[in-house]
Amino acid sequence: MSAVTVEATRARWSTMRVAIGLVLLGWAVMFWTLFLTGRTYLYLSSRTAWLVPMGAVIMSIAAIGRLWTARTEKEEPLESRTAWALGVIALPVVLVLALPPSALGAFSAGKRSTYAGSAIGATARDVTGPLDFVDIGAAQSFPTAMQELEARAGQPITLEGFVTTDASAPPDEILLTRYIVTCCVADATVAQVRIVGLPPGNYPTDEWLEVTGAVYPVGREVLVAADTVQQIPVPSQPYLTP
Amino acid sequence: MATTRTEPQTAPPAPPRATQERTWLWVTLMLAAVALFARFGHPMQIAWLRNLLIIFGSLLIEAMPFVALGAAVSALIEVFVPPSSFARMAALPRSLQIPAAALAGMAFPVCECGSVPVGRRLARKGLSPAAAVTFMLAAPIVNPVVIASTFVAYRGRDSQWLMVGGRFVLGMIVAMCVGWVIGARAPGELLRGAAVTDETDDHDESRGRRFITHLSGDLVFMARFLIVGGLVAATIQTFVPASIANHLASLPVLSIVAMMALAFFLSLCSESDAFVAASFTAFGPSAQLAFLVFGPMMDMKLGALYVGTFSKGFFRTVLIVVAAVTLVACLWMQVIWG
Numbered sequence: 001m002s003a004v005t006v007e008a009t010r011a012r013w014s015t016m017r018v019a020i021g022l023v024l025l026g027w028a029v030m031f032w033t034l035f036l037t038g039r040t041y042l043y044l045s046s047r048t049a050w051l052v053p054m055g056a057v058i059m060s061i062a063a064i065g066r067l068w069t070a071r072t073e074k075e076e077p078l079e080s081r082t083a084w085a086l087g088v089i090a091l092p093v094v095l096v097l098a099l100p101p102s103a104l105g106a107f108s109a110g111k112r113s114t115y116a117g118s119a120i121g122a123t124a125r126d127v128t129g130p131l132d133f134v135d136i137g138a139a140q141s142f143p144t145a146m147q148e149l150e151a152r153a154g155q156p157i158t159l160e161g162f163v164t165t166d167a168s169a170p171p172d173e174i175l176l177t178r179y180i181v182t183c184c185v186a187d188a189t190v191a192q193v194r195i196v197g198l199p200p201g202n203y204p205t206d207e208w209l210e211v212t213g214a215v216y217p218v219g220r221e222v223l224v225a226a227d228t229v230q231q232i233p234v235p236s237q238p239y240l241t242p
Numbered sequence: 243m244a245t246t247r248t249e250p251q252t253a254p255p256a257p258p259r260a261t262q263e264r265t266w267l268w269v270t271l272m273l274a275a276v277a278l279f280a281r282f283g284h285p286m287q288i289a290w291l292r293n294l295l296i297i298f299g300s301l302l303i304e305a306m307p308f309v310a311l312g313a314a315v316s317a318l319i320e321v322f323v324p325p326s327s328f329a330r331m332a333a334l335p336r337s338l339q340i341p342a343a344a345l346a347g348m349a350f351p352v353c354e355c356g357s358v359p360v361g362r363r364l365a366r367k368g369l370s371p372a373a374a375v376t377f378m379l380a381a382p383i384v385n386p387v388v389i390a391s392t393f394v395a396y397r398g399r400d401s402q403w404l405m406v407g408g409r410f411v412l413g414m415i416v417a418m419c420v421g422w423v424i425g426a427r428a429p430g431e432l433l434r435g436a437a438v439t440d441e442t443d444d445h446d447e448s449r450g451r452r453f454i455t456h457l458s459g460d461l462v463f464m465a466r467f468l469i470v471g472g473l474v475a476a477t478i479q480t481f482v483p484a485s486i487a488n489h490l491a492s493l494p495v496l497s498i499v500a501m502m503a504l505a506f507f508l509s510l511c512s513e514s515d516a517f518v519a520a521s522f523t524a525f526g527p528s529a530q531l532a533f534l535v536f537g538p539m540m541d542m543k544l545g546a547l548y549v550g551t552f553s554k555g556f557f558r559t560v561l562i563v564v565a566a567v568t569l570v571a572c573l574w575m576q577v578i579w580g
Binding site: 019020021023024027031034040042043044048051052054055058059061062063065066068069078080083084085086087088089090091092094095096097098099100102103104105106107108110111112113114115141142144182183184185186187189242 | 265266269272273276277278280281285286289290292293295296297298299300301302303304306307308310311313314391395398450451453454455457458461462465466469470472475476479480481482483484485508509510511513514515517518521522523
C-alpha cells in the first residue's frame with residue numbers, strides 16, 4: 001500500500017511543459033540558425049543583428065529550463081486552447097526555417113517612403129570616399145548633399161541593386177533600387193537611381209545587377225551613365241544601413 | 243507498478259483527453275502543411291506574399307528578443323524582488339509615484355515590446371497600476387537608446403533638438419497623463435482576468451525553477467499576441483502604400499492625425515521609427531513628433547498585446563488619452579513651430 005502511495009506522488013512528465021519547451025526550443029533553433037548561417041541580414045540591419053544571438057541565448061535558457069523542469073507531481077494536460085496558441089507561436093519558426101532565403105523585392109518599392117537620409121552629405125560622411133546609394137538618397141532629399149554630389153559629377157561609381165520596372169522609361173533605362181534598413185525590414189525606405197545608356201539586353205524586375213558608370217546629378221534626380229552591367233546573386237547583406 | 247500510473251483518481255476523464263490529443267494532432271498537422279507549402283509551394287515567387295512573409299518575419303525576429311529580454315527581467319523581478327519593496331512604493335502619494343515611474347523608464351533601454359511584460363509584472367507584484375502603466379508607456383520613448391537614435395536620425399537638420407527634446411518631454415507627459423487617468427484602479431481591475439498559461443507559481447520551489455516558470459510563461463503569453471499583431475501590421479504594410487498619408491501633409495490638423503494613424507499601422511520599433519519619421523519630409527516637425535510619441539505607445543502589435551494582457555477597457559483608455567494628449571500638444575507645436 002505504501003509503495004502505491006509513493007508511486008502515485010512520483011513526478012511525471014507534464015505534457016504542457018514539454019509542449020511549451022519544444023516550441024521555445026523551436027524559437028531558439030531558429031535564432032541560432034539565423035545567426036550561424038548569416039540569414040539574419042535578410043531580416044535585420046547590421047545595427048540590430050546582435051538581437052539574434054541575444055534572442056537565441058534567452059530562448060535556449062527558457063527552452064532547456066522548461067524541459068529540464070517538465071516533470072511535475074500534479075497533472076498538467078495540454079488543453080486545446082493552449083495547443084492552438086502554441087501552434088500560432090510555432091508558426092513563424094516553421095515559416096522562417098522552411099522558406100527559401102529571400103530578400104525584399106521590387107513589389108514594395110513603390111509602397112515605401114523614399115530614403116531621406118539624415119543630411120548625411122552635410123555632416124558625418126566622408127564625402128571624398130566612394131559614392132553609394134546612401135549618398136544618392138541623401139542628395140535627392142537635401143540641397144547641401146546634392147551640391148556635394150554635383151561637385152563630383154562625372155566621377156565613377158559602382159552600385160549593386162535590383163531592377164525596378166519603370167514602364168515609361170526607354171529600353172536602355174532602368175531604375176536600380178536598394179532598401180535602406182535601420183533596424184528591421186519593416187522600416188525599410190527606398191533609395192533609387194536611374195541607370196541610363198544600358199547595353200542591349202533583358203533586365204527583368206527583381207534581378208540583381210552590379211552597375212559601373214559615371215554619376216550625374218540632373219536637377220533633383222541623379223543619373224548613372226552605365227559603362228558595364230553585370231548580373232550578380234543577391235548579396236549576403238541585401239539591405240544598406242545608414 | 244503499472245496500475246498505480248493508471249489509477250482512476252489521477253487520470254483525467256477520457257473524452258477531454260481524447261479531444262486534447264486530437265487538438266495537438268491537428269496543430270502538428272497544420273504546422274507540417276505550412277512547412278511543406280513554404281518549402282515546395284514556391285510562395286516566394288508570389289510578389290505580395292514574399293513581401294508579407296519577409297516583413298512578418300522581420301517584425302518578429304526583431305521584437306521577440308526584446309520580449310524575451312523583458313520576460314527575463316520580469317521573471318527576475320518576480321523571483322528576486324520581495325513584494326514589500328513594491329508595497330512601500332505603492333504607499334507613496336500618486337503625485338510622486340507617477341513622475342518617478344516615468345523617469346525610471348530612462349533606465350530600461352528596450353523598445354515597447356520589452357516594456358509590456360515588465361509593466362504587467364510590476365502591476366501584478368503590487369506596484370500601483372498607475373505607476374506600472376506610466377513606466378510601461380514612458381520607457382520605450384525616454385530610454386537612452388531611443389534618444390540617441392532620434393538624435394542620429396535628425397542629424398544635420400534644423401529640427402534636431404526640437405525632435406529629441408520634444409519626444410522626451412512629450413513622451414513623459416503623455417505617459418503620466420495615462421497614469422493619472424488610470425488613477426486608483428486596483429491591479430485586479432487593470433489586468434486581464436484569464437489565467438496565465440503555465441504560471442502556477444509554487445513558492446516552495448527553488449528560485450531557478452520559479453524563474454524558468456515565469457520566463458517561459460511570460461514568453462508564451464506575450465508571443466501569441468505579438469504574432470497576431472505582427473501579421474496584421476505586415477499585411478497592412480504590404481498592401482497600403484506609406485505615401486497615402488502624403489496627401490494630408492499640408493493640412494494643419496489632419497497631418498498630425500495622419501502621422502499618428504501611420505505610426506499605428508506601421509508598428510515600428512521605437513528604436514528605429516525616428517528614421518522612418520525623418521523620411522516623411524513633406525510633414526512638418528509637429529506631425530513627425532506625433533508619429534514618434536504615439537507609435538511607441540499604441541500600434542497594431544501593442545494593441546494586440548494590451549488586449550491580451552490588460553482588462554477590456556484598458557486599450558480604449560490608452561488609445562483615447564494618448565491620442566488626445568499627443569494631438570493637443572502637437573497642435574500647439576504646429577502653431578509655434580509649424
